[in-house]
Amino acid sequence: MPRRGDPLRKLGFLTIGRFDVADPRPGLEETLDTIVRAEHLGFDSVWLRDRHLQPGISSPVAIMAAASQRTRRIELGTAVIPLGLENPFRLAEDLATVDLLSGGRINPGVSVGTPMLYDHYKTALYPESHDLQDFSKERVLRLLRGLxxxxxxxxxxxxxxxxxxxxxxPYSPGLADRVWYGGGRDSAIWAGQQGINYLTSSVVTIEGTESRDFATIQGEHIDAFRAHHAAPERARVSQGLVVIPTDSATDDQVRRYRDYAASRFDRTTSPQGPRGMLFSPDFVGTSDELADRLFEHAGFQRADEVAFALPFTFGPDDYTQIIDDLAKRLGPRLGWQPPNGW
Structure with a gap:
């Protein structure tokens, strides 16, 4: 586990893949270029956020298919595909096809539940059966059976x-073992019981805990996952936080990054909504500062791979600077090293 002195095993990041609604191709190409750049920098993985009816990646499997033909080593993941908008039968076919084309590099992260804003488009999605759909974890099990x-x-x-x-x-051996599930404590326990992997993010729920500290709760969720996994020594956990190194940033970038984090800080001070959603503060600073904070973070201490989330609203130059600093400065301070020969 990455306490100080123990190396971080895998370094990755998460992108939303923004584009201009009036001209989406340049943004989609930018996402693919970013994945290629990440491989050249030695990153172990890139994860795609899945968004529907928004100017972001709505078809991560298609993006992974394209990226698989431009790269040869980096793992390609989703964080996460909401299965409420998917047919698990068809998704299994697509994932297996892309996994074979990639040489076994696909990491499908999924979630369940009623899709966001479902009432506004349910008749377009499921014209005859929108009120009969089962959005439970059975949808994940259907996907797993197919894979x-x-x-x-x-x-x-x-x-x-x-x-x-x-x-x-087609059937792709090993793909089912690379399925990930995201969510709170109950989801962590369920993922462990299913023998699949566990994705954490910058949001937790306070259900099942007395703590109101984000890092403590995230650590408890990871402990619960491993405690219920039949083979905890091989169980994979990925931590996702917004982490923005500033080592090579301009003064203007540093100011904007800190303003961004400050604008989102109020939501981190207390649980939000009926489920008690608690948000993590964003991490902004030099790599030395960030390493110190992460080594003290109870969630980070329990995960040996990360998928740090790129902020939604930054520009291409900002992402280039952040990605470069993650690979060249913060990663090594966390004990991570790119693959041999990279």
Whole structure:
């Protein structure tokens, strides 16, 4: 675990892939260029946020497919695909196809629950069945069954000259073991029980804890996940926080970064909403300052890989500076090193 002196095993970041609604292609190309740049810098992973009816990545599987043909080593993940808008049968086919094309580098992160603003577009999404949809964790299990090659049809054989199987095709060995699930304490326990991986983020819920400290709660969630996993020694946990190193930033960038963090600080002081959602403060500072803060963070101490989130509203030059500093300055201070020969 990455306490001071213990190395961070995997370094990654999360991007929303913003674009201009009137001209989306340049933004999509920018996301692909960012992934290529990340591989050149030695990052272990890039994660794509999934957003619908917004100017951001709505089809992360398509982006991963394109990125898989421009890269050869970096892992490509989603954080997260909301399964309420997906058919697990079809998603399993797409994920397996892209995983094979990538050489086994796909890490599908998923979540469940009623989609955000569902009432506004449910008839467009599910015209006849919008009030009958099951948004429970069963949707994850359906996806896992498909990825594991379990039967999804009661027929296998030949019809005329066409051959049919009873399982999802193509099948990509090992992909089901790279599925991730995100959420609070109950979700962490459930993910552990299913033997899948656990994504944490900059939001936790206070359910099941007496603490009101974000880092403590995140640490408790990770402990609960490992305690319920059949093989905790191989269970993967990724921590996601907004972490902005300023080592090579201009004075203007530093000012804007600090203003951004300050504008979001009030929401971190107390739980929000009926579920008690608690937000993490954003981390802004030099890599030496950030390393000190992270080594003292109870969540970071329990995860050996990270996917630091890029802020939504910054420009291309800002992202380039942040990504460069993460790889060249903060990563090494956390004990991380790029792969051999990179």
């Amino acid at each position: 594991r090659g379990e039967p999804v049809s009661d027929f296998a054989g030949t019809v005329g000259i066409e051959q049919f199987t009873d399982s999802i095709q």
